[in-house]
Amino acid sequence: MxxxxxxxxxxxxxxxxxxxxxxxxxxxxxVGEGEIIGLIGPNGAGKTTFFNCLTGLYVPTEGAVRYRGxxxxxxxxxxxxxxxxxxxxxxxxxxxxxxxENVLVGRHTRTREGIFSAxxxxxxxxxxxxxxxxxxxxxLAFTGLAHKADHxxxxxxxxxxxxxxxARALASDPGLLLLDEPTAGMNPxxxxxxEELVFAIRDQGVSVLVIEHDMRFIFNLCDRTAVLVQGQKxxxxxxxxxxxxxxxxxxxxxxxxxxxxxxxxxxxx
Amino acid sequence: xxxRTETTPVIPLPATAATTLTGLGALAVAAxxxxxxxxxxxxxxxxxxxxxxxxxxxxxxAAGVLTLALLLATxxxxxxxxxxxxxSNNAVxxxxxGALAVAAYSVTxxxxxxGGLANLEPGGWVLAGGGLLGVLGALGLPLDRRTxxxxxxxxxxxxxxxxxxxxxxxxxxxxxxxxxxxxxxTALSGALAIAAGAVLLLQLGHLANSQLRLxxxxxxxxxxxxxxxxVEVLLIVAAFGVGSYAITFGIDTDYGELFIxxxxxxxxxxxxxxxSGLLGRLRALTLKYRPVTTGAAFAAAAxxxxxxxxxxxxxxxxxxxxxxxxxxxxxxxxxxGLLDLGYVAFLGVGAYAAxxxxxxxxxxxxxxxxxxxxxxxxAAVSMVFGVVIGAPTLRLRGDYLAIVTLGFxxxxxxxxxxxxxxxxxxVTNGSNGIPRIPELNILGFDFSQTHALGGIQIGRxxxxxxxxxxxxxxxxxxxxxxxxxxxxxxWIAIREDETAAEAxxxxxxxxxxxAFALGACLAGVAGTVQAHVTYTVTPDQYTFADALPPxxxxxxxxxxxxxxxxxxxPLAGAxxxxxxxxxLEFLSDYQLLVFGAAxxxxxxxxxxxxxxxxxxxxxxxxxxxxxxxxxxxxxTALTKAGA
Ligand SMILES: Nc1ncnc2c1ncn2[C@@H]1O[C@H](COP(=O)(O)OP(=O)(O)O)[C@@H](O)[C@H]1O
Ligand SMILES: [Mg+2]
Numbered sequence: 001m002x003x004x005x006x007x008x009x010x011x012x013x014x015x016x017x018x019x020x021x022x023x024x025x026x027x028x029x030x031v032g033e034g035e036i037i038g039l040i041g042p043n044g045a046g047k048t049t050f051f052n053c054l055t056g057l058y059v060p061t062e063g064a065v066r067y068r069g070x071x072x073x074x075x076x077x078x079x080x081x082x083x084x085x086x087x088x089x090x091x092x093x094x095x096x097x098x099x100x101e102n103v104l105v106g107r108h109t110r111t112r113e114g115i116f117s118a119x120x121x122x123x124x125x126x127x128x129x130x131x132x133x134x135x136x137x138x139x140l141a142f143t144g145l146a147h148k149a150d151h152x153x154x155x156x157x158x159x160x161x162x163x164x165x166x167a168r169a170l171a172s173d174p175g176l177l178l179l180d181e182p183t184a185g186m187n188p189x190x191x192x193x194x195e196e197l198v199f200a201i202r203d204q205g206v207s208v209l210v211i212e213h214d215m216r217f218i219f220n221l222c223d224r225t226a227v228l229v230q231g232q233k234x235x236x237x238x239x240x241x242x243x244x245x246x247x248x249x250x251x252x253x254x255x256x257x258x259x260x261x262x263x264x265x266x267x268x269x
Numbered sequence: 270x271x272x273r274t275e276t277t278p279v280i281p282l283p284a285t286a287a288t289t290l291t292g293l294g295a296l297a298v299a300a301x302x303x304x305x306x307x308x309x310x311x312x313x314x315x316x317x318x319x320x321x322x323x324x325x326x327x328x329x330x331a332a333g334v335l336t337l338a339l340l341l342a343t344x345x346x347x348x349x350x351x352x353x354x355x356x357s358n359n360a361v362x363x364x365x366x367g368a369l370a371v372a373a374y375s376v377t378x379x380x381x382x383x384g385g386l387a388n389l390e391p392g393g394w395v396l397a398g399g400g401l402l403g404v405l406g407a408l409g410l411p412l413d414r415r416t417x418x419x420x421x422x423x424x425x426x427x428x429x430x431x432x433x434x435x436x437x438x439x440x441x442x443x444x445x446x447x448x449x450x451x452x453x454x455t456a457l458s459g460a461l462a463i464a465a466g467a468v469l470l471l472q473l474g475h476l477a478n479s480q481l482r483l484x485x486x487x488x489x490x491x492x493x494x495x496x497x498x499x500v501e502v503l504l505i506v507a508a509f510g511v512g513s514y515a516i517t518f519g520i521d522t523d524y525g526e527l528f529i530x531x532x533x534x535x536x537x538x539x540x541x542x543x544x545s546g547l548l549g550r551l552r553a554l555t556l557k558y559r560p561v562t563t564g565a566a567f568a569a570a571a572x573x574x575x576x577x578x579x580x581x582x583x584x585x586x587x588x589x590x591x592x593x594x595x596x597x598x599x600x601x602x603x604x605x606g607l608l609d610l611g612y613v614a615f616l617g618v619g620a621y622a623a624x625x626x627x628x629x630x631x632x633x634x635x636x637x638x639x640x641x642x643x644x645x646x647x648a649a650v651s652m653v654f655g656v657v658i659g660a661p662t663l664r665l666r667g668d669y670l671a672i673v674t675l676g677f678x679x680x681x682x683x684x685x686x687x688x689x690x691x692x693x694x695x696v697t698n699g700s701n702g703i704p705r706i707p708e709l710n711i712l713g714f715d716f717s718q719t720h721a722l723g724g725i726q727i728g729r730x731x732x733x734x735x736x737x738x739x740x741x742x743x744x745x746x747x748x749x750x751x752x753x754x755x756x757x758x759x760w761i762a763i764r765e766d767e768t769a770a771e772a773x774x775x776x777x778x779x780x781x782x783x784a785f786a787l788g789a790c791l792a793g794v795a796g797t798v799q800a801h802v803t804y805t806v807t808p809d810q811y812t813f814a815d816a817l818p819p820x821x822x823x824x825x826x827x828x829x830x831x832x833x834x835x836x837x838x839p840l841a842g843a844x845x846x847x848x849x850x851x852x853l854e855f856l857s858d859y860q861l862l863v864f865g866a867a868x869x870x871x872x873x874x875x876x877x878x879x880x881x882x883x884x885x886x887x888x889x890x891x892x893x894x895x896x897x898x899x900x901x902x903x904x905t906a907l908t909k910a911g912a
């Protein structure tokens with residue numbers, strides 16, 4: 001594939017309105033094959049809403065999302081099927097399932113075994129099931145959770161729950177992984193480990209779009225970073241571009257832009 | 270997370286005194302069975318004889334002997350040590366309390382039904398004294414207790430009910446009986462009295478809990494002794510034999526007093542055996558030999574008609590129908606998390622479909638399909654109904670589904686009533702139903718006849734029981750296999766968090782529809798057998814709520830009471846829910862009151878259900894983990910609505 005072909009993800013002019021509130025305003029963004037892209041912005045800027053528009057949880061009021069050149073249908077399961085997986089800002093694991101089962105659920109789109117296959121349990125069923133388990137255990141080993149495979153998800157410590165969300169998302173063999181504040185609530189060591197994990201994911205050929213507050217994390221990691229303020233993308237570029245942009249500085253220092261950013265609720269996902 | 274525990278007696282007694290008292294009490298309870306408990310034969314079962322125990326007296330023997338055995342086992346008596354692997358004295362206390370419960374219940378029901386304590390013979394006094402002595406002694410044994418349990422006080426306003434109850438009573442009596450408000454006042458004062466009693470009991474319960482500090486203390490099981498595997502298999506078989514005998518005994522109890530005594534005994538003995546670690550041992554064995562366990566369970570169930578007469582085979586057949594449908598509902602409610610309040614309608618669809626093609630003279634379709642074809646028709650029609658109801662409603666989340674299914678259940682019943690030739694085309698013969706459904710005859714095996722199987726006469730209900738058991742086996746198989754597969758995991762994921770499940774690539778609507786259709790199909794199969802068992806299908810058999818199962822409310826209760834998402838849970842829950850109202854008929858007016866109270870007590874004691882989900886059992890991991898993060902909990906709750 002040459003660099004001139006269509007990007008992996010191509011978002012054009014996405015707008016999301018809730019009644020009078022425009023949470024995302026005419027945002028365009030591209031993610032190329034093998035890239036790590038950052039998305040930053042103050043609380044309530046519309047980052048999570050933007051993710052929800054990409055993954056079919058919300059139907060954007062305007063704009064289109066293309067993945068590998070085709071427009072994505074606004075249905076979460078079809079988006080995942082197409083190859084975009086995500087994690088949630090507020091961890092949403094299947095709390096009463098084991099760690100392994102959580103990852104197996106992530107394999108859902110990549111397996112076919114139906115109800116008759118499950119009842120009859122022909123050799124093919126056992127084969128598919130064993131393959132799923134093997135793949136799931138590989139992912140658990142990759143994220144460092146293999147020793148917790150039989151624990152209930154809700155009994156994991158916070159940092160491991162975040163890792164499990166990533167493992168579960170990776171189970172669907174995505175081409176693009178969306179991470180919504182993957183280091184929220186982590187200590188510096190865990191954050192370092194998360195950085196390593198994101199690099200390792202990229203090295204496996206998965207592109208990553210990551211929302212973060214931690215500047216160090218973002219600038220260590222990302223090829224490009226986009227800044228969202230009050231639903232609008234105000235700048236996009238490499239570390240220097242973003243850091244020296246005065247609109248970014250004022251947004252982060254809280255100085256008035258046009259009108260001050262309202263103290264919006266922390267999150268919606 | 271870990272609660273601190275200590276091993277101390279509740280009543281300070283010298284160790285030997287406590288042991289002796291417990292042993293003597295247990296002996297006295299058992300021995301009292303050989304004496305007369307009362308002097309007239311008016312009390313059911315006739316407890317007037319010396320030397321030949323009957324009914325309740327056998328329960329006393331069992332309670333006394335078990336208490337004694339557990340006492341000796343925890344003391345480490347050679348030959349009995351296997352009965353108490355944990356050596357916890359709590360087991361002895363629970364058993365002794367069970368003996369006291371049986372004793373207290375027997376003595377009070379004798380003296381209230383016959384009018385006064387004067388009706389007790391020496392045996393009755395020995396029984397009561399022995400029960401008390403045993404518990405006093407057991408409270409003096411070193412028990413596993415929590416170091417601190419705070420005293421919970423109920424909402425202060427509730428205590429206003431205590432003075433209000435006598436005031437209401439006086440007021441109700443002060444009003445002349447001919448005044449129109451008199452019945453209202455009587456009802457009101459009755460309700461007040463019940464509420465006040467409940468408050469008093471609850472508060473006393475909290476008080477006792479804070480003093481005894483016995484709840485939620487589990488000793489770890491020591492590693493079991495190595496046994497050859499054939500011995501382990503034999504142990505499983507023996508355990509199922511004992512279990513089958515105990516359940517058969519319960520179904521066969523022929524008067525209500527005996528059944529209540531039996532339930533008390535069983536409840537406390539299960540607690541005692543859990544405390545002694547014996548149940549834990551058994552569970553480990555059953556997990557090790559899965560196929561043997563399944564086989565033993567079915568053999569035990571199949572042995573039922575061989576152990577008992579036609580009368581109880583009929584009860585057991587109805588229990589089996591109810592339990593099987595409850596298990597089908599558990600796919601919908603327990604696995605996929607869909608609240609279906611009209612599930613019994615699918616049983617009805619299956620039954621009506623089978624009745625219409627059964628060759629009954631009242632059926633407008635004059636065909637008689639062979640039974641296997643009728644089963645397929647029943648299953649298919651039921652499934653179609655499931656899809657038709659599900660397709661428009663399953664796109665909704667939460668409470669809407671409950672309301673729509675509730676409506677569908679009633680629409681089904683009323684439609685069956687109206688397809689009677691007057692208010693609609695004649696299909697179902699209206700509220701008279703479809704009578705005279707012919708008996709089954711499969712490959713020359715006539716279900717209406719008594720057959721000798723293995724030298725034992727099996728009658729009509731025995732035949733249908735065995736057929737129904739096959740259907741139950743089918744539903745168990747489907748539940749077990751589908752529940753533990755890609756589809757089952759997707760259902761559980763939807764139940765846990767539908768938004769996250771869809772984000773993992775699960776087509777929520779399709780899978781919910783699948784659960785709904787499968788559940789409907791299995792209930793339909795059960796319905797085809799039910800039509801033949803009951804001879805007649807009428808619309809009134811399929812209501813939302815009724816005093817007797819199966820109806821949608823009871824089905825749901827069986828699933829929740831038994832344990833959501835498990836196989837044995839709904840089976841156990843359905844058995845209990847079928848037997849309790851049936852055996853409580855002797856309480857006449859108080860039947861429903863006592864039944865309701867029993868349900869409340871059960872759900873208080875075991876909110877996770879009688880047989881909790883394996884997933885809940887995994888909580889043993891919790892001890893070595895820090896507490897799960899709580900910070901985000903409130904926001905998660907909010908976002909579920911938002912996303
Ligand atoms: N479902 C919704 N309905 C109404 N308003 C919403 C909804 N989801 C998000 N919002 C609003 O959109 C804005 C952006 O929120 P969000 O995307 O969560 O911000 P961020 O993730 O950048 O912190 C907030 O003001 C939030 O209140
Ligand atoms: Mg956010």
